[in-house]
Amino acid sequence: MTAVNRAADLDAADCLSAYRDRFLGSDDASIEAYLDGNSLGRPTKASVERITTFMSESWGGRLIRGWDEQWFDLPITVGDALAAAALGAESGQTTIGDSTTVLLYKLARGALALRPGRTEIVLDRDNFPTDRYLLEGIAGELNLTLRWIESDRRSGVTGAQLQDAVGDETALVVLSHVAYRSGYLLDAAGAADITHRAGGLLLLDLSHSVGSVPIELDSWGVDLAVGCTYKYLNGGPGSPAFAYVRQEHLEDFVQPIWGWMGRADPFEMGQGYVPAPGIRRVVSGTPSVFGMIAMQDTIEMIAEVGMQAIRDKSIALTEYALELVREQLVPLGVEIASPEDSVVRGGHVTIDHPDFKAVTAGLWDKGVIPDFRAPHGIRLGLSPLSTSFNEVRVGILAIRDELLA
Ligand SMILES: *Cc1c(COP(=O)(O)O)cnc(C)c1O
Numbered sequence: 436m437t438a439v440n441r442a443a444d445l446d447a448a449d450c451l452s453a454y455r456d457r458f459l460g461s462d463d464a465s466i467e468a469y470l471d472g473n474s475l476g477r478p479t480k481a482s483v484e485r486i487t488t489f490m491s492e493s494w495g496g497r498l499i500r501g502w503d504e505q506w507f508d509l510p511i512t513v514g515d516a517l518a519a520a521a522l523g524a525e526s527g528q529t530t531i532g533d534s535t536t537v538l539l540y541k542l543a544r545g546a547l548a549l550r551p552g553r554t555e556i557v558l559d560r561d562n563f564p565t566d567r568y569l570l571e572g573i574a575g576e577l578n579l580t581l582r583w584i585e586s587d588r589r590s591g592v593t594g595a596q597l598q599d600a601v602g603d604e605t606a607l608v609v610l611s612h613v614a615y616r617s618g619y620l621l622d623a624a625g626a627a628d629i630t631h632r633a634g635g636l637l638l639l640d641l642s643h644s645v646g647s648v649p650i651e652l653d654s655w656g657v658d659l660a661v662g663c664t665y666k667y668l669n670g671g672p673g674s675p676a677f678a679y680v681r682q683e684h685l686e687d688f689v690q691p692i693w694g695w696m697g698r699a700d701p702f703e704m705g706q707g708y709v710p711a712p713g714i715r716r717v718v719s720g721t722p723s724v725f726g727m728i729a730m731q732d733t734i735e736m737i738a739e740v741g742m743q744a745i746r747d748k749s750i751a752l753t754e755y756a757l758e759l760v761r762e763q764l765v766p767l768g769v770e771i772a773s774p775e776d777s778v779v780r781g782g783h784v785t786i787d788h789p790d791f792k793a794v795t796a797g798l799w800d801k802g803v804i805p806d807f808r809a810p811h812g813i814r815l816g817l818s819p820l821s822t823s824f825n826e827v828r829v830g831i832l833a834i835r836d837e838l839l840a
Contacts, residue, residue: 470830472822530718532678532719549688554579602633609638618781624654624656639660643782674723753783784814
């Protein structure tokens with residue numbers, strides 16, 4: 436049977452297929468295929484209720500008392516729930532707040548302060564722009580050297596490349612767990628090991644892996660991590676990011692944005708900044724309570740389903756997408772720009788063709804929504820809980836039709 440004809444069977448055999456109904460808009464006929472859940476996840480139906488209840492009962496009903504009763508601790512309680520469901524981390528090491536960009540800055544600066552005297556930050560050419568720009572800025576501020584790994588755009592940083600890049604001067608290594616363009620899945624435990632043998636610290640960006648790939652921060656030995664909550668965690672546009680700092684570093688960890696909410700005893704309003712005990716010291720100002728509402732529904736759903744079942748579906752989706760690409764698009768000159776081995780691939784697939792910028796615009800008009808990544812990539816983000824095999828089929832046939840038009 437051709438790949439095109441297998442979508443219905445794959446959906447029928449999918450033990451997570453019922454979860455798709457839990458997402459708002461999953462039955463909207465004007466959206467034929469949503470293939471961008473890795474950029475902005477769909478909202479869950481449960482979040483509509485949680486947000487409404489929050490407005491009427493928590494905000495509207497408790498008013499300022501809400502801070503004492505619940506909101507002040509929310510960054511830590513939601514962080515702990517996320518850590519248990521999706522990060523492989525014991526409680527007390529994760530908090531929610533700021534954007535990924537700002538948390539990356541805070542964690543990178545805090546990490547560098549733990550390695551005084553060392554002069555180099557290791558990063559790679561194809562890391563997400565914000566990661567590269569921030570580290571350029573930090574290197575300028577602290578007079579450090581950036582050691583660039585020339586990573587392959589269609590895969591990612593290999594252990595051998597990392598081994599060559601680290602040394603006696605390495606203070607910090609910053610890598611993405613899943614590469615935002617190729618979808619390459621890093622061997623994070625191996626990277627932590629290589630970094631530690633050189634005496635450095637590893638900061639992982641989990642934006643494209645959290646909620647799609649199992650993560651074991653504690654047992655892998657990762658020192659610090661950040662990630663987005665509006666991608667596979669469906670927190671909504673601009674929902675605050677998360678930060679993880681390994682327990683063993685917390686006591687000495689000092690981040691550079693000394694706000695009152697991260698001080699010990701903030702309501703004492705005392706003189707002088709004294710960092711709060713534990714992970715709370717990563718907090719700076721008033722947390723975005725509203726922004727933390729929707730992600731809680733997805734965190735609960737992940738806890739219910741389990742990351743391994745989510746990963747199994749994710750692999751099945753990307754394998755099916757690649758099968759369709761080989762069958763329908765490769766004959767039209769499309770190239771696969773992601774790892775073909777699922778062991779080193781996360782939850783999305785990128786394909787290249789010189790016409791893809793125009794093709795993507797045509798697709799969006801027709802309610803088929805992947806995203807375009809310069810110079811000429813279409814990225815198919817297959818969010819395991821909300822994407823059906825039929826959507827993958829519809830999306831790839833639509834790309835074929837646009838190329839033939
Ligand atoms: C999406 C993404 C970000 C986004 O950072 P913001 O501060 O939320 O804009 C950062 N890093 C990676 C790897 C991403 O995929």
